[in-house]
Amino acid sequence: MTFRPSLFRSFFLGGFECSTHRRNDGRRLDLIAATRHDLLAEEDYRQVAEHGIRAVRDGVRWHLVQAAGPGQYDWSPVQPMLQAASRTGTQVVWDLCHYGWPDWLDFFSPDFVSRFAEYAVRFAELARAETGQAPTLCPLNEISFLAWAGGETGHFNPCTRGRGPEVKRQAVAATLAATRAMRQAVPGTRVFAVEPLINTVGRPHVVEDIAPSEARNAGMWEAWDMLLGRQAPELGGSEDVLDAIGVNFYWNNQWWLHEGRDAAPLSVFDERWVPLRELLAKVYAHFQRPIFVAETSIEGDRRALWLRYVAEEVREAIRAGVPVEGICLYPVLSHPGWDNDRYCPNGLLEMEPRNGRRPVHAPLARELRRQQQDFAEFFGERSEAAA
Numbered sequence: 585m586t587f588r589p590s591l592f593r594s595f596f597l598g599g600f601e602c603s604t605h606r607r608n609d610g611r612r613l614d615l616i617a618a619t620r621h622d623l624l625a626e627e628d629y630r631q632v633a634e635h636g637i638r639a640v641r642d643g644v645r646w647h648l649v650q651a652a653g654p655g656q657y658d659w660s661p662v663q664p665m666l667q668a669a670s671r672t673g674t675q676v677v678w679d680l681c682h683y684g685w686p687d688w689l690d691f692f693s694p695d696f697v698s699r700f701a702e703y704a705v706r707f708a709e710l711a712r713a714e715t716g717q718a719p720t721l722c723p724l725n726e727i728s729f730l731a732w733a734g735g736e737t738g739h740f741n742p743c744t745r746g747r748g749p750e751v752k753r754q755a756v757a758a759t760l761a762a763t764r765a766m767r768q769a770v771p772g773t774r775v776f777a778v779e780p781l782i783n784t785v786g787r788p789h790v791v792e793d794i795a796p797s798e799a800r801n802a803g804m805w806e807a808w809d810m811l812l813g814r815q816a817p818e819l820g821g822s823e824d825v826l827d828a829i830g831v832n833f834y835w836n837n838q839w840w841l842h843e844g845r846d847a848a849p850l851s852v853f854d855e856r857w858v859p860l861r862e863l864l865a866k867v868y869a870h871f872q873r874p875i876f877v878a879e880t881s882i883e884g885d886r887r888a889l890w891l892r893y894v895a896e897e898v899r900e901a902i903r904a905g906v907p908v909e910g911i912c913l914y915p916v917l918s919h920p921g922w923d924n925d926r927y928c929p930n931g932l933l934e935m936e937p938r939n940g941r942r943p944v945h946a947p948l949a950r951e952l953r954r955q956q957q958d959f960a961e962f963f964g965e966r967s968e969a970a971a
Contacts, residue, residue: 587902588963591828591874591909592639593675595959596952598632598916598932599879602643604684605740607922612684616643619919619935622661624942626668631933631942632916635949636956639675641722641878641912643682644707650686654699659710666714677776678711678721680704680762683730683740691734691742692750697758700724704762708770718772722830722878723762727755727807728779753819756810760820778830778878779807781863783838785856793841800841805870812871828909829871830878833860835890852893860897861904868906875907879914881930888951895955899962913952917942 589595601615616622625642632640648661669676681700685691689699704723711719724730733739735751742751759777766773784800786793806815808829813821836849838857850857867875877898882890891913898908918931927935932949933942 587905587907589907589909591876593673594636594638595910595963596637596956597639597641597677597876597910597912598637599641599912599914600628600643600917601915601919602641602645602679602682603922604643604645604647604682605734606684606687606743607740608738608743612647613922614645614648615919616645619917620937621917622665624937625665626672627940628917628933628942629668629672629674633672633674635932635944635952637913637916638673639677639910640916641677641679641914642669643679645684646681646703647684647686649707650689650703653686653688654695655702657703657706662707663710663714666711670715675720678707678719679725680707680721680723682725683734685741691754696754697761700758701761701765705765705769708766708773712770718770718774719766720774720776722776722778723759724755725778726780726832727752727759727777728803730755731807752807753810753816756807756816756821757819759811760825763825774827775825776828776830776876776878777808777811777826778832780804781831781833781837781867783850783858783863785838785840785850787840788856797841808871826871826873829867829873829875830912831864831867831875832879832914833863833877833894834880835882835886859900860894861901861906864898864901864906864908865904874909876909877911879912881914883928883930885947887930887945888947891948891951891955895958899959902962913948 600621603613603615606612621628642665644662649657649659652658689696708719731748731752734742735744735748736746738745763775782804784797786797809815810819811821811825812823838850840848840850864875877894880894894911898911902908913932915931917933918929918935921928932945932952934945
């Protein structure tokens with residue numbers, strides 16, 4: 585074994601759900617506030633560290649930072665979290681925009697790109713001042729999903745239909761402008777692009793399903809390729825933009841089509857299911873740079889089994905020469921659902937504290953410890969959980 589992961593302080597990361605979009609009914613979501621992670625960040629960071637997790641994904645919440653208007657910044661929503669990370673020795677990959685932006689800013693306006701870049705620079709400078717280091721971040725989370733949910737289906741902001749390609753191009757332009765501005769202002773800033781890892785198949789022996797399924801699969805690469813200048817070069821992308829690729833893979837990221845629409849998730853036992861190791865190999869072959877599983881989870885009692893599947897597939901991918909830098913349990917903290925506030929039991933930690941601590945989902949905790957030990961042996965190192 586020659587590969588050794590080096591991007592993160594622990595191979596297993598924890599991600600705190602930080603979506604802030606406006607739904608099409610006008611309601612603004614703020615999952616950090618809904619889970620009280622904004623108030624309990626230090627306790628949360630300390631508690632995940634007890635499980636060997638020393639690196640996390642977290643969010644800045646642009647809509648709060650610039651709620652007062654252009655050029656006005658209030659860093660109080662994130663400054664305590666930066667300080668908590670420093671006190672606990674937690675490495676954070678910050679999402680600058682997890683689907684949401686200030687109400688006064690029109691996503692389709694020419695100002696969106698420059699406003700986002702200005703905000704990104706100000707955050708990078710703040711992060712360096714608070715931590716003494718240049719930040720690691722994802723400027724705009726899941727550009728492809730934003731283009732679909734916000735631009736094609738109108739599910740959330742900007743709540744349009746039939747404008748998916750336009751949303752994608754605007755998001756890519758904003759990410760490029762922010763990345764270059766941050767690196768100029770704060771050298772050493774590391775930028776990751778996180779996108780869904782999908783596979784769509786047609787019904788067996790149905791010829792008319794072939795083209796739609798192939799088009800959906802090809803669309804998975806577009807945002808990454810635009811950022812790297814391989815597609816739509818007029819946007820200004822280039823190969824040096826991204827330090828690493830993050831892939832989000834859930835139990836329902838593979839579908840079969842019916843009449844050109846997603847009909848149902850594929851079962852992992854379906855012969856058309858593509859093993860995660862093969863999908864990771866495709867991503868690495870396409871980009872030839874470090875990758876990591878940036879989000880993965882399932883709800884309920886299958887949490888431990890799902891982590892086992894993902895971890896085993898990642899080990900096989902690494903054996904095959906794919907440099908997978910880590911696996912992020914996302915979310916690491918269970919949370920209210922986007923659409924109806926139902927409780928989503930998908931985390932290592934449950935949401936409501938008891939006696940000052942979040943309850944732990946014991947089966948997932950046991951499986952995480954086992955996987956940490958297995959990966960420690962795999963890499964020839966000491967277990968993170970015992971470190």
